[in-house]
Amino acid sequence: xxxxxxxxxxxxxxxxxxxxxxxxxxxxxxxxxxxxxxxxxxxxxxxxxxxxxxxxxxxxxxxxxxxxxxxxxxxxxxxxxxxxxxxxxxxxxxxxxxxxxxxxxxxxxxxxxxxxxxxxxxxxxxxxxxxxxxxxxxxxxxxxxxxxxxxxxxxxxxxxxxxxxxxxxxxxxxxxxxxxxxxxxxxxxxxxxxxxxxxxxxxxxxxxxxxxxxxxxxxxxxxxxxxxxxxxxxxxxx
Amino acid sequence: xxxxxxxxxxxxxxxxxxxxxxxxxxxxxxxxxxxxxxxxxxxxxxxxxxxxxxxxxxxxxxxxxxxxxxxxxxxxxxxxxxxxxxxxxxxxxxxxxxxxxxxxxxxxxxxxxxxxxxxxxxxxxxxxxxxxxxxxxxxxxxxxxxxxxxxxxxxxxxxxxxxxxxxxxxxxxxxxxxxxxxxxxxxxxxxxxxxxxxxxxxxxxxxxxxxxxxxxxxxxxxxxxxxxxxxxxxxxxxxxxxxxxxxxxxxxxxxxxxxxxxxxxxxxxxxxxxxxxxxxxxxxxxxxxxxxxxxxxxxxxxxxxxxxxxxxxxxxxxxxxxxxxxxxxxxxxxxxxxxxxxxxxxxxxxxxxxxxxxxxxxxxxxxxxxxxxxxxxxxxxxxxxxxxxxxx
Numbered sequence: 001x002x003x004x005x006x007x008x009x010x011x012x013x014x015x016x017x018x019x020x021x022x023x024x025x026x027x028x029x030x031x032x033x034x035x036x037x038x039x040x041x042x043x044x045x046x047x048x049x050x051x052x053x054x055x056x057x058x059x060x061x062x063x064x065x066x067x068x069x070x071x072x073x074x075x076x077x078x079x080x081x082x083x084x085x086x087x088x089x090x091x092x093x094x095x096x097x098x099x100x101x102x103x104x105x106x107x108x109x110x111x112x113x114x115x116x117x118x119x120x121x122x123x124x125x126x127x128x129x130x131x132x133x134x135x136x137x138x139x140x141x142x143x144x145x146x147x148x149x150x151x152x153x154x155x156x157x158x159x160x161x162x163x164x165x166x167x168x169x170x171x172x173x174x175x176x177x178x179x180x181x182x183x184x185x186x187x188x189x190x191x192x193x194x195x196x197x198x199x200x201x202x203x204x205x206x207x208x209x210x211x212x213x214x215x216x217x218x219x220x221x222x223x224x225x226x227x228x229x230x231x232x233x234x235x236x237x238x
Numbered sequence: 239x240x241x242x243x244x245x246x247x248x249x250x251x252x253x254x255x256x257x258x259x260x261x262x263x264x265x266x267x268x269x270x271x272x273x274x275x276x277x278x279x280x281x282x283x284x285x286x287x288x289x290x291x292x293x294x295x296x297x298x299x300x301x302x303x304x305x306x307x308x309x310x311x312x313x314x315x316x317x318x319x320x321x322x323x324x325x326x327x328x329x330x331x332x333x334x335x336x337x338x339x340x341x342x343x344x345x346x347x348x349x350x351x352x353x354x355x356x357x358x359x360x361x362x363x364x365x366x367x368x369x370x371x372x373x374x375x376x377x378x379x380x381x382x383x384x385x386x387x388x389x390x391x392x393x394x395x396x397x398x399x400x401x402x403x404x405x406x407x408x409x410x411x412x413x414x415x416x417x418x419x420x421x422x423x424x425x426x427x428x429x430x431x432x433x434x435x436x437x438x439x440x441x442x443x444x445x446x447x448x449x450x451x452x453x454x455x456x457x458x459x460x461x462x463x464x465x466x467x468x469x470x471x472x473x474x475x476x477x478x479x480x481x482x483x484x485x486x487x488x489x490x491x492x493x494x495x496x497x498x499x500x501x502x503x504x505x506x507x508x509x510x511x512x513x514x515x516x517x518x519x520x521x522x523x524x525x526x527x528x529x530x531x532x533x534x535x536x537x538x539x540x541x542x543x544x545x546x547x548x549x550x551x552x553x554x555x556x557x558x559x560x561x562x563x564x565x566x567x568x569x570x571x572x573x574x575x576x577x578x579x580x581x582x583x584x585x586x587x588x589x590x591x592x593x594x595x596x597x598x599x600x601x602x603x604x605x606x607x608x609x610x611x612x613x614x615x616x617x618x619x620x621x622x623x624x625x626x627x628x629x630x
Contacts, residue, residue, distance in 0.1 A: 052279070057386035061379075062279035099293040106290065165387070 025120050026230040027203040030131040036151070036201075036233055041088045043143060043152040043195070044078060047071050048105055050158050051215065054184045056165035066161075066215050073220035074157065081224055087233050090147045100142055107136050108154040111200070112189050120205055136191075136198040144195050152195055155227070157188035159214060185209060190227050202232045257387070258380035260419075264371050267318040277339065277376050284338040291326060291342070298327035298347060298511075306507040307345055310360050314434045315367045323370065331518040333452060337366040339375035350508055351515040352451065352531065356500035357435070357444035364431030372430070374423045385416045417476060424477045425486075432490050441499045442491040449484045451534070458530035505540070512541055513579060516548035525556040543578030546571045550585065565589060573602075580610035584619070596626050 051066040079089055094101050115134050118125045143152055162170070162183040170183045189205040206226040213219035258276065271277035291297065298304070304327055312320035325343045332348040343366055353359040369375070428445075436442040456468045468480065477483075508515075512535075520528055532549045536542065550568035553561045566589040572582040587602035603619050613619065 050282075055383060055387065057383075057390045059383055059386050061276055061383070062283050063274075063276075064278035064282040065273045067282060068273065096289065099289075102289050103293055169390075 023208075024204055024206045024226050024229050027115065027119055027132050027134075027200075028232070029133065029199055029201045031133050031135075031197075031199050031201075038086075039088065040150040040233065041090060041148060042082065042192075042233070043090050043092045043147060043149040044075065045092050045105070045108075045143075045152055045154045046094045047074055047155040047157060048109065049074065049155075049214075052158075052160045054160040054162045054166050054182070056163060056169055058166075060160055066159075070157070070159065070214045070220070073217060074155065074214055074224060077217075077220045077224035078153070078155070078228070081228055082231070082233065085233060090149060092143070092147075092152070100139075104136065104140060104143070105154070107139075108191060108193075109156055111136060112154075112156055112191060112203070115200070115203060116189060116205055132200075132203075134200045134203070136193055136200065138196075138198050140193055140195055140198040149195055151201075151233075152193045153190060154193060155188065155190045157186065157214065157223075159186040160184040161213065161215070186212060186214060186223065188223060188227050192232065202230070204229060204231075257384055260377045260380050260384075262373050262376060265373050267322060269322075276379065277373070280375055280379060281340040284340040284342055287338070288324070288340070288342045291328075291344075294328075296329045298329050300327075300511075303327055303507065303511065307350075307359075307363075310356060311343065311363050311367065313438045314360050314364045314431075314440075315371075319367070319371065323367070329514075329518060331515070331522055335362050335366050337369040337375075339370070339373065341370060343367075343370070347511070347515050347518065350511070351519060352455070353448060353504070354451070354501065355444060355504045357440040357442075357498065358448040359504070360435045360438065360440045361431060361442075361445040361448060364434040365427045366431075367434065368427040368430040369423070372423075372426065374427070377423065378420060381419045382416055420476055421478050428478075428483060428486065429490070432487060436491075436494055436497060439497045441497040442494045443488075443496060444499060446484045446487040446491060449480055449487065453480055453484070455527050455530050458526045459524055460526035461524060464524075505538070509541060513544045513548075516544070517551075520548070520552060520555065523555070525552050528552045541577050543572050543575030543582065546575070547579055547582040547585070550582075554585075554589075562589070562592070566593070573605075580606055580613070583609065584613075584615075587619075591622075600626060 049067055049071040050062060051070045052060040052062045053066075054060055075091070079091075082089055094105065111134055115132075117123055118128060119132065140152065143149065167183055186208045187205070188208075189203065191200045192202040193199070194201050204227055206223065206229075208223055208226065212222045212226075214223050271281060304325070307327055308320075308325050311323060311325055315323065322341045323343055324341055325345060327350070328344050328346050330346040330348055331351070332346055333352050334344075334346045335349055336344040336346075343363075345363070349362060350359070353362070432442060432445055435445070453468075456465055459465055516532065519531065522528065529549065529552050532545055532552060536545050536549070546568045550565045550572060553565035553568060566586070569582055569586040569589055572578045573586055583602050583606035587599045587606060590596075590602060591599035600623050603623055607613060607616060607619060
């Protein structure tokens with residue numbers, strides 16, 4: 001085996017490893033909250049998804065069609081996954097004329113990324129020592145409406161998928177002994193929010209490599225399975 | 239080394255194969271891009287931005303002002319295109335307007351404060367409309383993408399040739415080409431915008447006047463750096479040099495007969511916001527420019543109470559040699575006009591009190607409370623009057 005082909009094997013292995021890699025991390029509230037009833041109604045908020053094309057130079061180009069597909073796939077998967085447990089699910093499509101709903105989606109993004117940074121990425125806040133009392137606040141009660149929902153599931157997901165040129169570059173540079181050229185990834189986080197208090201009773205983040213492509217049904221199955229790992233409504237989690 | 243060369247070819251072939259065309263036709267009325275295109279991605283991002291803008295505290299929601307600005311846009315862009323455009327007046331004290339590919343237009347109040355008539359505003363709106371119609375965002379995006387790929391190729395090529403430093407040059411060249419392209423699009427927007435505006439019957443000569451006023455304002459700036467940057471062009475300038483733009487626009491207007499300016503309509507439509515916009519402009523804290531603008535508006539001869547109050551505020555905040563004396567005179571002058579805000583009396587009272595004229599201050603404060611019985615600082619002011627009236 002020549003030196004070059006040895007390196008090629010290493011690069012291939014590395015990519016295979018990356019594509020198989022799915023990591024998740026769950027956070028549960030330390031606030032008091034009533035045990036979740038079996039007949040609880042869960043609002044599935046329209047997922048905040050944005051999928052892009054990762055060009056050879058590293059520029060990300062948002063793709064409207066992928067975003068649409070990814071959103072639909074993920075939502076369908078969530079319904080399948082949680083529906084199998086007999087939960088009452090209500091899809092909630094955002095109303096463009098209701099700014100309040102869009103503010104809540106933005107708030108979830110802000111609180112979720114803060115939680116990620118300070119809890120998961122180990123930049124602890126002194127005020128949050130030993131407690132997870134993250135909340136969107138009682139303003140979420142406006143979402144209850146006629147559905148009489150008890151909880152809302154928020155999902156934030158971003159993904160980037162490399163062009164052929166980017167992939168050639170990544171493999172090529174790895175062969176040449178360089179590296180550090182990403183070939184796309186997916187990050188998602190989800191929160192289950194108590195609609196009485198706004199408290200995030202459960203939070204999970206999932207980072208997945210290339211293999212878990214939410215543009216495809218099997219990829220979104222994998223992603224949803226990862227992101228809903230330890231979901232408190234499921235019996236003991238899946 | 240050989241691997242790098244191969245890589246260069248591989249990426250090069252793929253990058254060039256995907257080289258995006260910047261030769262795009264103008265957008266049709268009522269059109270939206272196919273969902274599988276890069277343009278749809280740009281629209282989607284701007285739709286998201288627009289959703290956020292609609293809840294922004296910076297948005298000016300006054301229906302009359304919005305209808306007025308929209309009316310001028312429709313005049314310039316034509317009623318068919320106008321239906322595809324959503325215009326937002328945004329409370330930002332800078333001379334600017336922006337256009338997004340999805341039809342979102344922002345008109346900043348700093349522009350509305352500086353334009354002197356409808357013809358000047360119409361020119362900027364025509365310029366922005368050209369960005370939309372000729373799909374400049376898409377062209378810019380594609381150019382940027384191609385430039386980034388080209389720069390990458392130069393970098394890999396340079397690394398393969400063992401000349402690492404050349405990779406920096408590659409990015410620099412690509413970047414300057416990109417800015418050069420941006421300037422060409424701005425020139426196109428000036429030319430076409432001018433054509434729309436004059437076709438709609440506006441006075442074309444006002445386009446150059448708007449820029450001349452801006453040049454004069456920057457000349458009055460207290461920032462040497464800002465003046466220098468404004469007068470000099472660089473390969474990284476986003477817009478053509480203002481001197482060049484003025485000359486071009488004057489040339490275009492030379493052979494045309496003058497059209498409508500609608501100065502009185504413009505003053506009428508913007509008058510209710512003048513006090514607020516002047517207040518916002520002071521936030522920029524460039525007193526040279528602030529005062530230049532205020533003095534220019536004073537020349538117009540109306541709303542002098544509002545304007546002298548703004549002038550006094552700028553002087554008070556500048557706190558230069560003798561500024562407090564000038565500020566006091568300007569507060570006093572403001573109070574002579576019926577449109578002076580109640581707070582002008584309060585500020586006059588403060589100025590008189592500071593120089594020891596207690597009885598003068600008490601009189602000014604009393605008028606302040608008469609004009610604004612619900613003043614938040616009523617108790618404080620009343621207390622001052624009571625304490626010092628007793629002393630007197």
